[in-house]
Amino acid sequence: MDGARLPMASPVHKAVTGGHEHASASPPGMELSDFASESVIVSDEHGVIKYWNAASEALYGWPVMAMIGQNLATLRAPGQHDVDHASALLREGRWDGVVRRRNLAGAEVTAAVRQIVRRDATGTLLDIVEFGRNAGAMSDAASLRMDAELQAYLAACWELDTSPARALLDTIAEQRNRGIAVDFDQHPEWVEELLATTRITAVNDRAVRMFGAHAGLEQMVGQPVGVFWPAENRSVLATLIESVAGDRSRLETRKMVSSGTIRNPTIRAWHCAEPKPPGIVFVTINGEANDDRTSWELQASEGRYRQLIQYLPTALWQADSRRAGEVIDQLKANGIRDIGAYLDRNPDLVEHAKDIVRVTEVNRDAVSLFRANNAADLINPVRYIFAAAPGLAKRVMVAHFEGRRNFFEETRILAFDGSIIDVLFTVTYPVLPEQLDTTFITMQDISERLNTEQQLRKLQADFTHAGRIATLGELATSIAHEINQPLAAIVTNGETSLRWLARSDQNIEKVTQLTTRIVSSARRAGEMIHRIRGMAAKNEPEKRLIDLNEVVEEALLFIRHEIDSKSVALSAMLGTELPRVMGDRIQLQQVIINLLVNSVQAVAQSGQPTRRIDIQTSIDENGSIAFSAFDNGPGIADGNMEHIFESFFSTKDAGIGIGLAICQSIITAHGGRISGSNRPNGGAHFHFTLPVPTIGGPDSAVVGFIRPVQ
């Protein structure tokens, strides 16, 4: 508000000291007002005058001594009734218009004034400052028009083109000329036709807000005024339009019926002066809007909004991206469709956008997130936001181009102290009828969450690893057997060779064969040790394209002896030509070993005369690779079915119950599913599936680490 910035802090002081001969005692600001050429009057909310400058003395003739403490209303010229603008002033914070007052000599003074309400930070009214100048030299009509034009600032304004209604207006004028009374209330067809043919050429924001419903400015301009004009006041508008359309000198004022959106409205209409073409009519409506979205209210709500934004617990930026919007519109007009490819070819455009899109406002959290000293550090082009996020600005532009409402990304920022912070970054683009200069950017510090996730991942890896170690422990005998067998063969072959060499009939051929066998057995033992080490090691999981059948065969090596020693008959029906899956070999081996250990233990407990485990690999109807292990053990007890994949759920005395939970977490992390069920004729069936990657994936290459499901 202009007035609020004027250096007029202490008019009360002036009132006490009286005339301007003591001006030197006044604060410096007041001295300036003393010498202003405009009348400056300060009054309290009731109109009691507290300050009256020299120009006021000149305009109204009343000396300052006489006016301090007087009510401004006492100056009102007799017969001026339309002066009750006080409520509008208090509501809006500002009022502009023409007033008529008595001067010292009793003559009427016409003054064009602007009154401004000053309030403190809490909204309490401090005083009312009025700036005035003489409008007396104008004709009555001119001063009325001036008043209307001044007041239009507060009004909903419409610029209407009546020329398409020319024929109807001529007809009505002809009737009037013939002495027939023109009463629109009697001619609803005239009202409708006039409002249907008169087109809107321009409207101001307030008119859009009050009458536009959900339409924006663009949707209103060009439409018949009747589309938006409230039903209760259609004949009033028709009367006014008809009245001023043919007469450039007229200015009509009417009270309107309160309608849905506005209370006690005053409507004014006049024919626009040159250089507007004839037929252009200006209509203003002053009044209180029922939705209370008048400017004072808007300011108050704006204030609340700012307050809200300031204290919002999320870092928030408001940016003006209209210039980027223009660039985008231009690209669209030039027929660009694939904006991503276009920006890849023209990276300068992205760089340019970082400079032309400017931050207009930030909140406290934004300041602290960027480790800035104050908000001003952030009120800059948006470039700094993208400093640690390659490609982000381009993606934001692409989303803007595609007309998306929002954009989200987990990214990083470079704070002003040099630290890199992980954030969840969002952009909300404005859409009509919102103000297009407000693009919102929010950022949430997610470093803590990412840390937690990383810890969780580590914990999960530890858990999985612990599970492997436990399984290795359980299978120690079986594994020892797998090492011991080749070692036994090596020892025997070695001794046999020595015996041959000690003989007189040395059989070199035989010794060569035995030595070859020693080498191959040693290799076999070495491979087994390598596998054990793989299972025991705590490596980052690594996804590669692997053949599940190979994983099954390797898993069987760990458990073979366990199966034999428990006299379990195992059959494996491994599907042929299965497509490869993307996965971590060790982890999938762990899953299969765990499932088989469970099955072996189940059938060993069951007391079945023949203990059977059948495993199968196949490709299922969804194109996924499926693994099944069937056993003829006791099956899963009904009550346990839902819990079998839970951690620390075990039906075994010695079990800690992490095996199946780990299986599930591994399979889930591979994008697959695992399930357990009972077979119709007894025994359990454990089943998992793994998705087959779509072709085109890198062959056998490391493509990334397994991340737990978010």
Next chain:
Amino acid sequence: MLAKVIGLSKAPLVAIIDDDEAVREALSDLLLVLDLSCRTFDRAEAFMADYVPGRFDCLITDLSMPGHSGLDLLQRLRIIGCAMPVIIVTADTSAATRSRAMRCGAYAYLTKPVSSEALARHLQSALRHEGPCSGSDGRGAPPDG
């Protein structure tokens, strides 16, 4: 060599059962250098299918195998009245298994990796002192009394 020491008119035949091919072949070659003939089987069932009383003079078997275990086989042989010496060669070092095997009538219980010296000694003694299988059906009496 061993056969000469024993002085049998018919060369003795030893059966070897082990599911592990490498171990099986190693034992078979060891017997070859000891001048003993042998037949190898990968599991108890295969041996039994080939078994005729009197055919084998000694059996070397593993304990833990797919299908019937070495102990099962030993018991089965004793049930059908076969007294053929059975040398157990196993990775199982537990005292319980050892005593079970001995109770069932194992001639010797050797753990892998087995020393060729020990195995040769036990073979020698088994073939010298123990008669071949005397089935309860009376067939398979030692050819040389």
